């Protein structure tokens with residue numbers, strides 16, 4: 169079991185290293201590219217699922233704007249994905265997750281507590 173995990177992790181690390189090479193064409197320095205690769209390789213799946221751009225900026229020792237620029241490029245290259253989660257104001261659960269802005273709705277009904285609420289996506293995005 170452990171060997172299978174290590175094998176899969178090794179394959180993932182190679183895939184991450186291959187994917188981040190695509191950042192070269194956007195003028196991302198080799199040092200930043202290497203740090204970004206190590207960040208992606210060093211995090212567990214749970215940490216990467218909802219990665220905070222400010223924490224990534226801190227890890228890379230870059231400004232938030234520089235980090236967002238890299239993340240937008242990484243999004244374009246398919247290295248990362250971007251989702252918008254709508255959180256229920258009553259139970260704090262995630263009642264809707266969209267991977268495209270046009271999928272967001274104005275009104276939501278939480279599937280857990282059935283609270284109907286209006287999203288504040290216009291102010292938050």
Ligand SMILES: [Zn+2]
Nearest residue numbers: 256259278281
């Ligand atoms: Zn709820």
